[in-house]
Amino acid sequence: MKNLSTLFGVSLLSGVVTLGSYKLLFDTDGYFSKDNGSVVTMASNSYGKRVGLASEVLDFTEAADKTIHTVVHVKNVSRTTVSNPILEYFYGFKGGQSQQQVGTGSGVIISEDGYIVTNNHVIKDASEIEITLNNKKSYKAKLIGTDSKMDIALLKIDAGEKLQYTAFANSDSVKVGEWVLAVGNPYNLNSTVTAGIVSAKARNLDTSGIQSFIQTDAAVNPGNSGGALVNTRGELIGINTMISSPTGSYTGYSFAVPSNITRKIIEDLMEFGNVQRGILGVEGGELNSMSSKDYGISLTQGFYINKVTKNSGADKAGLAKGDVIVKIDEQNISTFADLSGYINTKRPNDKVQVTYSRDGKTKTVLVTLSKNEFFNAEFKGITLENIEAADKKKFKIDYGVRIKGISDEKWQQYEEELVGSIILSIDNVKATDVETVSKKFGKIEDNQKVRIELISKNGELLRFYM
Known part of the structure; x- marks a missing residue:
């Protein structure tokens, strides 16, 4: 009789466990129910992680x-x-x-x-x-x-x-x-x-x-x-x-x-009838483990400032060579694309909060963006600037950069002819703007000859090596 009671108790307990397991796993709200639409995967720490595959997510x-x-x-x-x-x-x-x-x-x-x-x-x-x-x-x-x-x-x-x-x-x-x-x-x-x-x-x-x-x-x-x-x-x-x-x-x-x-x-x-572009007024590149080592800094993400354009918004705000921009407004800056993508949504005179790292300390400054036409670059003693809508209309072009000035003595004898001329291409790369040209020049050695195509002030198409 005692054995029969024990057997009955074990059977009852087994039934309760089986029913409970079924309700937990397969019933309406169970992990494996047809209505759940979820799959359970096991992470390395042995905790269950639910991945949503419900039909409404994919509709x-x-x-x-x-x-x-x-x-x-x-x-x-x-x-x-x-x-x-x-x-x-x-x-x-x-x-x-x-x-x-x-x-x-x-x-x-x-x-x-x-x-x-x-x-x-x-x-x-x-x-x-x-x-x-x-x-x-x-x-x-x-x-x-x-x-x-x-x-x-x-x-x-x-x-x-x-x-x-x-x-x-x-x-x-x-x-x-x-x-x-x-x-x-x-x-x-x-x-x-x-x-x-x-x-x-x-x-x-x-x-x-x-x-x-x-x-x-x-x-x-x-x-x-x-x-x-x-x-x-x-x-x-x-x-x-x-x-x-x-x-x-x-x-x-x-x-x-x-x-x-x-x-x-x-x-x-x-x-406005044209695109109003603002610029921060900095040149440089994004960080990685190799470049960080070269610069002697610990940060491996962000935009390293190698040069600040004189009188630009960045210059007036106190940004300097060696600073690393890590954030603009609420946008984290890990790469150059992060920086350029965000600035491209802004106009001249817009203000942005720039967070940067200097000597291991994080600082934030307010920067007023400059006009894109203000941005210029210098290469081999020639200063370049972006062209304006009037230039595009005059010469019937939609891209190019203007020669603003000559500082190298060997080119000064041609200053009258060159200043005001518009460069169209450098080694067959379109000179769409000063940023593009500056990037191209950065890859050219000082003693390397480059093929220049330009339109003179008189509208004459010229080609020469510099």
């Missing part, structure tokens, strides 16, 4: 539906004249034959009255621009302005009705690993949506212009340029611009101009 339908109606197809029609040298030589035929070229890309409606943002390279050299909405309606577009350095262009259509548009998000708040959607027209396939995550922020691809991309693994192909990169709420965080590929098609990563930079550019184009 992009609302964001896609909001975005596809605001992304447009951009058709660029350009005309070129092709001459026939044989006809010209034997028959005196002049004029050549006109040929039409058509390019396509994407754009994003950013206001209900028809403003559209796209890439500059999508509409470059266009004689006509046609916009086709998601509802198949087409309109002729007017070019409001461009920024070739940042590869952004602003268009305007008159649809005669209020249009759906995509709202801007704060691209500084985007996190690596965040889900995003790329919406555009690859290979003329309208309203194509692809999904991925943010792979990296402030990616510097060493281009002459943009130096702070958002990198994503959402599939982007030719035709996607100018399209939208949006978050899961359907808000614009970037303009898809380029891919990294040996084949010309998507192979893993794509890059977008951050929305904060884009928004600042188009606001400038609307208000």
Whole structure:
């Protein structure tokens, strides 16, 4: 009888344990329930870590539906004249034959009255621009302005009705690993949506212009340029611009101009007709373990100041060579792309809080940004400065740097001819601005000859070695 009671007690206890385990693991709120949508993984410290895979996390339908109606197809029609040298030589035929070229890309409606943002390279050299909405309606577009350095262009259509548009998000708040959607027209396939995550922020691809991309693994192909990169709420965080590929098609990563930079550019184009750029007034480079060792400092992240431009905002605020910028306002600065990306969202006379390290101590100063035109550099006794809109119009160019002055005796005999001339390229690298030129000069040895192409004050194209 006693054995029977013991057996009954053990059976009852086993049943309670089994039922409790089932409720804990498999019932409605259990770890392995069908409704939970979570997977338990074990970390090295043996604590359970829940990874969210619930269906609602991966539902992009609302964001896609909001975005596809605001992304447009951009058709660029350009005309070129092709001459026939044989006809010209034997028959005196002049004029050549006109040929039409058509390019396509994407754009994003950013206001209900028809403003559209796209890439500059999508509409470059266009004689006509046609916009086709998601509802198949087409309109002729007017070019409001461009920024070739940042590869952004602003268009305007008159649809005669209020249009759906995509709202801007704060691209500084985007996190690596965040889900995003790329919406555009690859290979003329309208309203194509692809999904991925943010792979990296402030990616510097060493281009002459943009130096702070958002990198994503959402599939982007030719035709996607100018399209939208949006978050899961359907808000614009970037303009898809380029891919990294040996084949010309998507192979893993794509890059977008951050929305904060884009928004600042188009606001400038609307208000001023050109882009207002402010500069901090420092030159240098980002830190790593090797450069930190060379500089004799312990920090391995931040922007090391190697030179401060005289009379710039940085100079007036007391920044000096050897300082390491670690933060601007609330933006941490680990790389040059962090610094340039944030400053590119600012205008001349804007004030920023710069946090820097000097002699092991952290300090913060208020810096007023200078005008970009103020920025200049010196190379081989020649001082250079950025050109203004009037120069671009006069010489019919959209880039170049002006020779401001001559300090080297061997060039002073040519001072009258050189000062005021505009350098177009150095060793076939476009002189888009002084920053680009300064970066190029930094890689040239003192005794190394460089090939210069410039336009003289009289408009004559000259080439020589310096």
